[in-house]
Amino acid sequence: MSTVANWQQHFLRVGRGGASDYSQAMKACTAQITALFEQADAPYSGIDPAKLREWITGVELSTQSPSSLERMIEEVAALIAKHSIVVQHPHCIAHLHTPPLLAGIAADRFASAQNLSLDSWDQSGAATYVEQHVSNWLCRLFGYDAAADGVFTSGGTQGNIMGLLVARDWAVHRISGHDVQRDGLPDYHGRLRIIGSAKSHFTLRKAAAIMGLGQRAMVAVPSHADGTMKIEALEQTLDQLKQAGLIPFAIVGTAGTTDHGAIDDLAAIAEIAKRHQTWFHVDAAYGGALILSQNKHRLAGIEQADSLIVDFHKLWFQPIGCGAILLKDAKNFRHLLQRAEYLNRETDDLPNLVDKSISATRRFDALKVWMTARSVGVDALGSMVDHLLAQTQAVARLVAQQDELELLAAPHLTTILFRYAGAIGASAIDDFNRRLRTGLLKAGHAILGETTVDGKIALKMTILNPCLTMQDFVDLLDKVMRFARQLTEGSPSHTESSCETVSGAAHV
Numbered sequence: 001m002s003t004v005a006n007w008q009q010h011f012l013r014v015g016r017g018g019a020s021d022y023s024q025a026m027k028a029c030t031a032q033i034t035a036l037f038e039q040a041d042a043p044y045s046g047i048d049p050a051k052l053r054e055w056i057t058g059v060e061l062s063t064q065s066p067s068s069l070e071r072m073i074e075e076v077a078a079l080i081a082k083h084s085i086v087v088q089h090p091h092c093i094a095h096l097h098t099p100p101l102l103a104g105i106a107a108d109r110f111a112s113a114q115n116l117s118l119d120s121w122d123q124s125g126a127a128t129y130v131e132q133h134v135s136n137w138l139c140r141l142f143g144y145d146a147a148a149d150g151v152f153t154s155g156g157t158q159g160n161i162m163g164l165l166v167a168r169d170w171a172v173h174r175i176s177g178h179d180v181q182r183d184g185l186p187d188y189h190g191r192l193r194i195i196g197s198a199k200s201h202f203t204l205r206k207a208a209a210i211m212g213l214g215q216r217a218m219v220a221v222p223s224h225a226d227g228t229m230k231i232e233a234l235e236q237t238l239d240q241l242k243q244a245g246l247i248p249f250a251i252v253g254t255a256g257t258t259d260h261g262a263i264d265d266l267a268a269i270a271e272i273a274k275r276h277q278t279w280f281h282v283d284a285a286y287g288g289a290l291i292l293s294q295n296k297h298r299l300a301g302i303e304q305a306d307s308l309i310v311d312f313h314k315l316w317f318q319p320i321g322c323g324a325i326l327l328k329d330a331k332n333f334r335h336l337l338q339r340a341e342y343l344n345r346e347t348d349d350l351p352n353l354v355d356k357s358i359s360a361t362r363r364f365d366a367l368k369v370w371m372t373a374r375s376v377g378v379d380a381l382g383s384m385v386d387h388l389l390a391q392t393q394a395v396a397r398l399v400a401q402q403d404e405l406e407l408l409a410a411p412h413l414t415t416i417l418f419r420y421a422g423a424i425g426a427s428a429i430d431d432f433n434r435r436l437r438t439g440l441l442k443a444g445h446a447i448l449g450e451t452t453v454d455g456k457i458a459l460k461m462t463i464l465n466p467c468l469t470m471q472d473f474v475d476l477l478d479k480v481m482r483f484a485r486q487l488t489e490g491s492p493s494h495t496e497s498s499c500e501t502v503s504g505a506a507h508v
């Protein structure tokens, strides 16, 4: 066989028979994934992480004798997939990390097989129109008019960076006519400030650093105990910054803080932003999905945002990564526009979405939202969100009813902040809860989040799986409390086998 003929087996090709190797590989993947899910009985296999690292790092990548793809699929299933976190397991509940909808997985399959790139029309064709259509639809959903526009992002981090970048360049141009994209930061850049709440996402600080403003440019307004921004403090902060000769150019409202799920008073922030002539950015990475639900009113004011971001890989149940940024005035995308002779010429009569993005090559993630909206339906999606909100309240009540557990905050969206507080001295409680979380994780029994609430180490459940029942939470809390009791009775020296006892007992 010629070398080319040998290589062909590794590709999906056009023409008769060109997809047969692909078809076989996908069939093998599907069989392995099916077996994996049918057999998964824990959120993590419980293998010692040190042993796992040893296995994985012992694999020779520069091999002179590569395996067949079939063999490789088996190896990945046995070595990697089996010992990875099972997001779909009812007791995997730590992060804003969703079990993906089948429609999204199917869309990913098209996206990977076709490998379209959304930077230019000549690398995408229909896909460009799909993304544009979904973006326009999102603009209408969030209450923007025809002047608005959007583009897909890899997620909330990229969205926040893009939103603040546009805000900075818009503000600097308005203040001094300076073009940051062309000329770099103005000489007064050290005075530029962004305001968010104390609970706003760390990627805003990251954005400030990346934008050359330094993390100090991110000013935190105090939050109420429930995680929402203190609006009166926002006014004071603006006044203080201005009096100190600083330039607050953007205010960020959060629609769903990562820990509390708190939604800032967006309408109040919009009014203040307008009065102070600052950009208003809304980080709706988490709570944006409420726009589909009966709880839509909780986002009131979002339609006044100059920019907003949504993550579809959170409460829209999409495979990672999938997000979007929307701008109220599409003209502001000009701050992201760079031309390349080979890619997006001014003379092109077909749209090149790279004009609006900080990425060049970009996945066809919009198809996930398209296929989901058309096959699951927006009403069902909204109902899932409403269900999760209601279920979270019920789980919070369940936590509050347990003598050994302490609910640390009333939930706003779908997170529960709590800790184990049975028979532990006050000075040891933080360390105990840390050990409780890592013990449960490493043994593969439950994957809970950990954060800090009012200086206390808190455990966190992030409820993002619409398939769970209340019994799943009863079992989970039972497991957590049993394991905690074992820890208080003298840390199990061999956590793995101790957990097996706990788990067995919990299911009797």
Ligand SMILES: Cc1ncc(COP(=O)(O)O)c(C=O)c1O
Pocket: 096, 154, 155, 156, 157, 158, 160, 201, 203, 254, 256, 257, 258, 283, 285, 286, 311, 323
């Ligand atoms: C409120 C908020 N904003 C932004 C982000 C960053 O999003 P991503 O992880 O998609 O980059 C997160 C992530 O959890 C978040 O909770």
